Structures are given as structure tokens and as C-alpha cells.
Amino acid sequence: MAKKHVVAAASEIPPGGRKLVTADGRAIVVFNLGGEFFALSNRCPHRGGSLCEGSLTGLVLSDDPGHYDYTRRGEIIRCPWHSWEFDIRTGKSWCDPDRVKARRFGVSVEKGAKLIEGPYVAETFRVSVENDYVVVEA
């Protein structure tokens, strides 16, 4: 049964930002895409590279050689080791989406006041009533 872990203050991960956190001993990278938070295992499913250290990019597709259809800027993370692309929203790789996926974790933003009531695990820092916090289910 997944537990909810308070892993960061929401203000630490601004839109376009990411943070490597630990929850239940797992390395997890939390992304903020324009205010929406997503959490993936930091371990690339290919060879284990640290996704948090990869470059953030967009999705480039083409229906005609020489034309570059570049969308979803900032929503793709490329593993720093072999440059495989992962969709931050789904964890799926572009090259083999059904078989190669970064594990996803549930993530939400909760009010400090609610967190103090529990049943949350705040492993590394104090939670104050007036702030928002990122909560990962792991």
C-alpha cells in the first residue's frame, strides 16, 4: 500500500522546474509542467541513468521530411546517458512506449494545514500551516 510522502515545498519546484526527492527509499523526480506536478522514478528504465539530470525538451514529430513539428516544449525529459525521450506526463518512452516506461508515482499539492492532520510522512523537513507542499505516493 502506497504511503503519501511530503517531499518538497511547492515553491521549491516552480513551473518548468524539477526536483529529485526520496520517498520510501526511492529516488523520484518531481516535475512541474505549468503548475501541474508529475512524479517519475529517477531511474531510466533502459540502463538506470538519472532522469533528473537529463535535458528538458519538446516533442518533435514530422509528417514530411524537412518539416519539424515541435510541440509540448518542456514536457519531454531525455535521459542523460543515451538520450531516450520520456513523456513526463505518462512516463512512456517515445521509442518503445508500450515496453519501456519510467515508473510513475501519484503526486499532489496539499495545504500545510491539512498535512499536519496526517496520515502523511514528512521525512526531511518541517511543514508549516500556511504553505503548500508536494506529496508523492510511494
Add this chain to the structure above:
Amino acid sequence: MTDVMTEVGAIDCDVHPSVPDVAALLPHLDTFWRDSVVERGLNSLDSNSYPLKSPLTSRPEWRNKSGLPAASAKEVGDQVFGRWQSGTAILNCLYGVQLLFSEDMAAAFCRALNDWVVKEWLDRDPRMRASIVIPMQNVEYAVDEIERCAKDRRFVQVLVLAMQEVPLGRRHFWPIYAACERHGLPLGIHAGSAYRNPVTSLGWPTWYIEDYAAQAPGFQSQMASLICEGVFAKHPGLKVVLIESGVTWLPGFLWRFGKFWRGLRTEVPWVDRAPWEIVRDHFRLTIQPFDAPDDPHAVERAIEHLRSDDILLYASDYPHWQFDGDAVIPAGFSPALRRKIAISNPLATYARLKEDAR
């Protein structure tokens, strides 16, 4: 002693008619070029790719008294249709027209060569088909030659060399591929070089053995070029036949190419599926040389690694010396696969073979 490994009625996808000398082409050249050949003292356009006296160029018993192999439709027919009982032969004429520097001269010689093939071969034996040799020195001329020859339905393919001035995928060549697609003609890429570049990426090698062995990496680079430049995204109907390319390098190369595609595909976003899938849909390879040990189990394993029964085409590469005896198909092919590569795969590749030509 080797096993007989042929198939009755097979479509032999790689047979090489020999041009005896330039004089044979004179009747097919216009008067300016005819006089030029004489005035310039041109007597041969044989290429370094196939030195006539090299053992590889022909088995000794297939040479005529003057040392020339495959010199007439009858000689070729006796071997391919007679002894091996094939039903159809696709003639790929290798003559040094691709090496010429003058675009005009190259175009004139291609026209002459194709007309000579019609007169001396196709008209003499209804079981023969041929590839259109084109002057890649000039794309417009190349397309013109395809248009001119494609009217004769006995031309079933367009023929280019594995090594040329620039990689084959480059976009200025695409009108040629559009013409291939329009006329239902696969692009045949045959071993050989126009010698515009060293035959290895390292520089010029010293020996013929290096030149010939270097053909396989040349084919690999052309395969990568055609895929990466997006030729198949633009021309989904185009088929490419690698001829005399060797076969067994393919799985290893595709493993490497596919692996790097995963990380580098954003450079070439029109390559929207794994290279292996594109190869399976668009590329075919002739089986001689196969490049595997004689052990049938080794051949079986090599075939398994290809992961497709569709991509191999029966070919003797006559008169080149790729095998001994009559072992056109290496031992290790199942009877069903032998039949498939001899008949149904060629028919699926060469649209025009399904027609009743003429």
C-alpha cells in the same frame, strides 16, 4: 562437390551480361558520340570494381575463348535457364558508365547500354528482364532515361551503384525515386563504385580484396542515408533491392542503427518507427553472396536473425564466382523458404514481373 540448390522456375534477380567492348555500343550511340569514341580511342569502360581478369569476376568454366564470361544471351540462357532451370533472369549490366565525368557522355552511354540490352538480350530471349542503367551524374538526365525506358515493360528495375558522389538519400536525387515509384520500378543498388570517393571511409585501400570487402559497409551507409533522409516517408511505395551486397551483416548493422535511432531520432523525426521496420517494408537483398559458413545450421541461424522471410531474393550473381557447383542457394534454407525467395518474394518486389510483358 556441392549440393544442387536451385529452384525450378526461379526468378534469378542478379545476372550480369558482359559488354564485349565499346564497339558493341556504337550502333546505339548517335553520330557525335560514335565518332568521339573512335577519335578518343576509347575501347573499354570496364570498371575497377570488376577487373575482367580477376577470379571473382567469373568462374573459369564460364569464360569463353576470349576470356569473357556471359557474353551472349545464349550462353547466359544455357546456364541460368538450362542448367539451373530458372524461369526468369533479371539482367544487371555492370559497365563503367557511372564512372564518366561528363554528364552528357554518361547519358549517351546509358541510352546506348540500355538499347543494347534490349536488342542483344531482351529481344533474343523472352525469359530475360533488365534493369535501367541511369546516369546518376545528372538527376534530370537520369529521370529522362527512366521515362524513356520504362515504356518497355521488360525493364523491371532502376540500377545504381552502391558508392557514388554523394549518399543516395540526398534530396536532390528524389525525382529519381518519384520516377521509380510512378513506374513500379524498384531501385536496385548494386555493389560497385563510381570512384568519386575512396571505397573506404578511411581513404584509399591498397588491394582489390579491400575494395570488394568494403562494399558491405558502403551498402550499410546507403541504407542509413535512404532511411535518415526520409526517402521512404516521402515515397512510401518505393522498394530498394540491395544486389550483391552480402546478407549476414544486416542484423548486426540494424541492431546498431536501431539502438542509436532511439537516442538520436529527434534529428530525423520523419523516421517515425524503428529502422528495422522500415527495412522490412522497403528493402530486399539478393542471396549471393550470402556471407556465411557452409554449415547449414549456421545458415539457419543467420536466417533467423533476419526476422523476416520476405526480404531475400533468389540470385545467382552469374557469372561472378560466389559459389561452387550449382549451390545457388546455400544449404540451410528450408524447402518452403527456397520456394519463397525464388518465386513469391521476387514477384512481390518487382511489380512488372506480374505482368505479361509485351
